[in-house]
Amino acid sequence: MAFELPALPYAYDALEPYYQRENLEIHHAKHHQTYTDKFNEAVSKAGLDGKSVVEILSNLESAPPESRVALTNHGGGYYNHAFFWECMAPNAGGQPQGALADDINQRFGSFDVLKDAFSTKALNHFGSGWAWLVINERGELEVTDSHDQISPVSLGHVPLLTIDVWEHAYYLKYKNARAEWIKAFWEIVNWNKVAERYSQAKG
Numbered sequence: 236m237a238f239e240l241p242a243l244p245y246a247y248d249a250l251e252p253y254y255q256r257e258n259l260e261i262h263h264a265k266h267h268q269t270y271t272d273k274f275n276e277a278v279s280k281a282g283l284d285g286k287s288v289v290e291i292l293s294n295l296e297s298a299p300p301e302s303r304v305a306l307t308n309h310g311g312g313y314y315n316h317a318f319f320w321e322c323m324a325p326n327a328g329g330q331p332q333g334a335l336a337d338d339i340n341q342r343f344g345s346f347d348v349l350k351d352a353f354s355t356k357a358l359n360h361f362g363s364g365w366a367w368l369v370i371n372e373r374g375e376l377e378v379t380d381s382h383d384q385i386s387p388v389s390l391g392h393v394p395l396l397t398i399d400v401w402e403h404a405y406y407l408k409y410k411n412a413r414a415e416w417i418k419a420f421w422e423i424v425n426w427n428k429v430a431e432r433y434s435q436a437k438g
Contacts (some may be wrong), residue, residue, distance in 0.1 A: 238278070238288065240264075241317045249325040253419040255408040262323045263320070266403060270312030270384075277305035284288060285382045288314045292388040311384030319399050324425035331426045335395075335433045342376040350421065353376045357398050357417050368396040368429075371415050396429045 243263055248256040254308045278284060281302035283291055292310050295303050330346050331339060343349040349368070356378050357366035369392035371377040376395075381387060387394045398420050401404075405416035 237275045238271055238313060240268050241320070243320050245325055250323055250423050253422045254323065258405065258407040261407070263316075264406060267282050267313070267316040270309050270316060273305070274309040274313040277302060277309050281306060290389055292386050295389055307389065308384050311386040311389070314388065315384055315397065315399070316385050318394060321428050322396055322398075322425055323423040324428070325423070327425050329426060331430055334437070335430045338376055338433070349378070354417050356380050357400050360400050363401040365397050365399055367392070367394055369394050370433075392411055393432075395432050395436070396424065401433060420431040
């Protein structure tokens with residue numbers, strides 16, 4: 236069964252004023268749709284029909300060598316964007332609670348330290364890509380980044396939170412002021428979803 240563009244869990248204008256309706260609509264309906272279409276083409280050429288996107292991205296070495304670049308780029312683009320949409324929600328922001336907050340405090344010292352580390356990673360990422368909060372291969376929380384559409388799933392990490400710092404993600408509203416986009420992002424972070432992912436990963 237072909238992969239389909241996932242519906243957003245909110246309306247295109249639901250994240251205003253932090254994420255502009257026009258930017259979100261183009262980002263989802265145009266950019267994400269293109270990754271979806273090209274990922275389907277790559278999956279078919281690689282003979283991987285029936286596999287989930289996570290199965291494909293976490294086992295790229297088992298794909299035909301000539302297909303791996305396309306699967307990384309388009310599969311990562313498909314997965315990363317679907318993941319990103321769920322990182323945001325209207326009337327969200329604030330700080331995490333519960334076990335996730337406890338782990339953040341233990342690992343980073345405080346939420347503010349994590350926030351600064353994540354923001355700095357996103358701001359200083361050179362070129363196109365993503366900043367992530369992941370559970371690394373040692374089972375620890377880690378702030379990291381990835382270039383282009385490389386997904387943490389392909390690196391053995393469990394992603395919890397991400398921000399898209401490709402210019403198309405924010406340019407209509409924030410132009411070249413990536414720092415302003417990062418600042419706005421914290422106002423719409425869906426910590427309930429992040430905590431749900433954390434709980435599932437920790438079992």
